[in-house]
Amino acid sequence: MDVRELAADARRGRPRAVARLLSLVENAVAAPERAATLREVMAELATGARKPYTARVIGLTGAPGVGKSTTTGMLIRAFRARGSRVGVLAVDPSSPFTGGALLGDRVRMQDHATDPDVFIRSMASRGHLGGLAWATPQALRVLDAAGCDVILIETVGVGQAEVDVARLADTTLVLLAPGMGDGIQAAKAGILEIADVFVVNKADRDGLQATVRDLRNMVALATAPWRPPIVPTVAAKGEGAEELLDALDKHAAHLEESGEFRRRRLARARDEIEAIALAQIRSRLADPHVDRLDGLAERLLAGAVDPYSAADDLIAALG
Amino acid sequence: MDVRELAADARRGRPRAVARLLSLVENAVAAPERAATLREVMAELATGARKPYTARVIGLTGAPGVGKSTTTGMLIRAFRARGSRVGVLAVDPSSPFTGGALLGDRVRMQDHATDPDVFIRSMASRGHLGGLAWATPQALRVLDAAGCDVILIETVGVGQAEVDVARLADTTLVLLAPGMGDGIQAAKAGILEIADVFVVNKADRDGLQATVRDLRNMVALATAPWRPPIVPTVAAKGEGAEELLDALDKHAAHLEESGEFRRRRLARARDEIEAIALAQIRSRLADPHVDRLDGLAERLLAGAVDPYSAADDLIAALG
Structure with a gap:
């Protein structure tokens, strides 16, 4: 298929073209210097009618087991109910040992397999220095060009990947589950820097109050103008979806009013280049x-x- | 202190000078362009009588909970019993959320706190792209110059960090514990590429045989001339230390004979530059x-x- 046609089909939101472009990005991770086709496609996409960086980008991160995929699923449904086109990137920094968790995620997300307005893709960095830092913005660019209104980026909470995802997102959700008090203590130093919204998922479990209290104490120390709200959810039952959307919308409004929205996107453009x-x-x-x-x-x-x-x-x- | 003096003291193996140089490396991660002093020190160290890359570098990696620090402790004791000077780098890619695990490690390693021939240091990448890839070889260089015969690099098994450590090491130990069968399945794709020796720690637990059998089946598929041995240990009790040292020595002999030793070190030098x-x-x-x-x-x-x-x-x- 010719590059122009491929780009045009992706812009029309045709799933196969989008999937093919995402594969181009992923395959180019190991050898960006050989990504000549990708380069042409990106030039095509940049000249499209839709301005780049239009989609709202929401990052989700947290330790294994807190329910990131279930929460992602809940958000997909919530945004679909609003009529939004949704893209999902599941970023797995634990490559090359990938496979396990993400296959599971895919299964759980199969509700949306037949919805032409939901694009889901998992990505792994194939051992290349800065691989994900290179590929993720380009995958975002593809989903953005494909007309996604919202792009969810999900990554497991392991250091650098988490920070990278926070840099890419307009809004970053940090997920926790009750009974992770020790984790919060350990995480204190860095967690406030990246969290825009805290989600305490599995809120029907014991220990919710203690976790919320610990988070409140931590948030109280924040000096930034935005104080991250704490939203309890039971994503498996869809509980808390409205409250979470509300928190996301409030953060989006704050970003606009404060000028932070533009600052974050400029930083993202700099990182990408x-x-x-x-x-x-x-x-x-x-x-x-x-x-x-x-x-x-x-x-x-x-x-x-x-x-x-x-x-x-x-x-x-x-x- | 003047740079030349600092480098000379480090070369004499004076713990305070070594610690100071390691701090220089770590602080420079966030801003390598400002690391003028480090640059001078490295030039000093390179002109020393001891050839660089003299120390034997052993990497330890594995999922959380398999007993990496305990195994590191066991190896420290074993190498000290041979009279070797030992350096340990605990590399924590889960920065900036560091603190928890490594503080624990430090506590467990305090047996060696007063031994002037054991240098232990934990390092975290402070959010800098390629931070650990930049800092770890330089920290190795400092420990090497300080006369370490063996340097152990310990990192948690999370993707890129694991691969990076394997590239730095002459010999890479991949640690598992009984009952991790699923983990082995999931890891199959990448684990053989980096493991030179498999350690099944906590070998007194149920499920040892099944884990060893799974590993044997996997190793049987290896086509490389070196087939990774599988060593059961109970590091907390010091059990299996001799067998592990033996496996390490055999791998070292294999590296020498096959010319792989020089190839790995050249690759390391290329990566460092x-x-x-x-x-x-x-x-x-x-x-x-x-x-x-x-x-x-x-x-x-x-x-x-x-x-x-x-x-x-x-x-x-x-x-």
Whole structure:
């Protein structure tokens, strides 16, 4: 299929074209320098009538077992009820050991398998430095061009991936479950930085009050103008969906009023450009025809050069 | 303290100097471009009498709860009994939510707190793209220069960090515990690529035989010349230490004989140079005085440029 046609079909929201573009992005992760087709497609998409970065991007993160996929499912239904077109990216940083959890997620999300206005995709970084940082914004771009009104990005709460997702999202939900008091303590340092809304899922379990209290105490310390609300849900039963949508809408309004919306999107655009530039540079540094790196590595191993001088040499060779 | 003196003290294995250099590395993660002192120190260390990459590097990885720290402790004792100087890097990719697990690790490792021939350090990537990829080789370099015969790198089994650690190590131990059959199934795809030795810890628990059998079936599929041995241990009681050391020595002998030792170290040297070069380039791309990135981000947001062309522009601006 020709690139222009593929891009046009994706823009019309045709699921097969969208799926194909997402595969292009994912396959290019391992070798961005060979992603010539992807590059053409992206240029096509950028010239479309729809302005990029139109979709509202919502990140969901949390420890395994808190019910991220179920909550994602609940949000899909809630946004579909409003008539929104919804995209879902399940980002799995635990690649290359992927498979388990995400297959499960897919099964649970099969309610929406036949809905042409729901696009669901899981992505794994295939061992490439900064792989997800490179691919996720581009996958977002595809779903955005496909006319999604809302894009949900789900990732397990493991450090860097979590922070990366928060940088991509307009609004980040941090999910917890009752009885995770210790987790909250441990997480204190970083969790406030990324959470826009706290969701305490499985709220019908013992320990809800204690978890909510711990969160309240933490939120009370926040100095930012936005104080993250705490929303109890039982996603498996759809309980709390309205309250959660309400919290999301309030945060969206806050982002607009404060100018933070534009700031976040500019930061996202910067990150996107930078990740692509770094991948290009990296591929030039590692180009097998440029054997300067090999020679420098030999000298480093022999103790004939220090690593910083070697890096200077390598950069100089970029020309 | 002057740089030369600091480097000399570190080379003499003085714990305070080693700790200080490791702090330099860690603090520089967030801003490698400001790490001028670190750069000087590294140049000093490279000119030392001891050849770099002398220490034997052993990686330990596995899911939470399999007993990585206890096994690390057991290995420290075993190598100390041989008279080796031992360095330990506990790499925590789950930063910025760090604290919990590693504090625990530190407590459990306090047996060695007063041993001047054991250096233990935990490191977290502070949200910087490729932070650990940048910092870990440099921390290794410091411990190596400090005369460590063996360096143990411990990381939790979560995707990229695990792969990165395997690339740094001469020998990678993948730890499991009985009753993790499902985990092995899920992990199959990637686990064989990084494991040089399988350790089934907590071998006094139910399910040992099933786990060993699953591993054997998996290892039987390996086509590489080295077939990872499977070593049952009860690290908390020191059981299996000898067998584990034996497996490590056999793998070391295999690495030497096959030429793989040199190949791995060359790859490590390449990675180290590349990570430093990328960090330098990244800091130039993001230099606040070069506001080209901001301008490009504005245009990307407006749909006036596609991300690849924007990246080309940015690279061109590097000069």
